[in-house]
Amino acid sequence: MAVKGKKAAKLTLGPVLFNWAPEKWRDFHFRMADEAPVDIVYIGEVVCSKRQPFFAGVLPDVVERLKKAGKSVVLSSLAMVMNGREAKSVRELAANEDLPVEVNDVSALAALDGRGHVIGPYINVYNEDTLAHLAAGGARRLCLAPEIPFAAAKILAAAGKKCKMDIEIQVFGRMPLALSARCYHARLHKLSKDSCQFVCANDPDGLSLKTLDDLGFLAVNGIMTMSDTYLDLSEKMPEMETAGIRHFRLSPQDCDMVKVAGLYRRAANGDSVAGELKELLPAVRFSDGYYAGAAGYKRLPA
16 A cells, blocks of 8 residues: 555666577567566666667667656666777767666766766765765766665665665666676687677576586676676565665566566565565575675575
């Protein structure tokens, strides 16, 4: 039951971080537009600029379909800009005044010139002063890095309220942990980054790495290092809402994201769905350690 005067939680769908075929990428967003109970959808290439041309042709159709379905659309920028061509693409993205931009590399800030935008999880915001500085530059929402514990997120949410900046937190999916100029996928296949043959497309959910003891450790996705586990903060959403955090991000995985979104919509309403999530994804290991300031791979007792 809705509480009078309380803002409804917003469920967001983060950008697809993996190298999916253009048709799969398009159809995924079409289905999310038509069937998923999400409010905001981020689209765009975050990991590797070499992937951008593949879905550029279907991007307008995806935006149109999402908008017709009543979803708010945000364009996500690259998280690591390493050459002039990539810098130019970020400037072109920022020049689009029809849709807001999620800034994942600070190089986009100058091009936005104070226009309202979202700060993505790849820009480190660990204190109130940084948050206030970004808010003064036009940031209206901030998605925190997944390693930030709730104790710190609560403080940032209070600071954001003063600056009229909303806080967003990832609650599902592999966590992005680090970026490198080197492409792990290419190196694994004994290829150079410039002639990678797009081998990352062979792992549409990321490539899991194991320790010498055959235990899940991390996952790689092109130049990105990710968690092997899937983050699940469904049980924490009511507590976060109480702290003033009302934007919850689902990071797309190669699974039935419509059903995932349905479960997290119920979780936002106070239902316990962790058991159903495990039934939906029985092979996945879930974690929530960062939330409590513990090791990120751990699943802590309820």
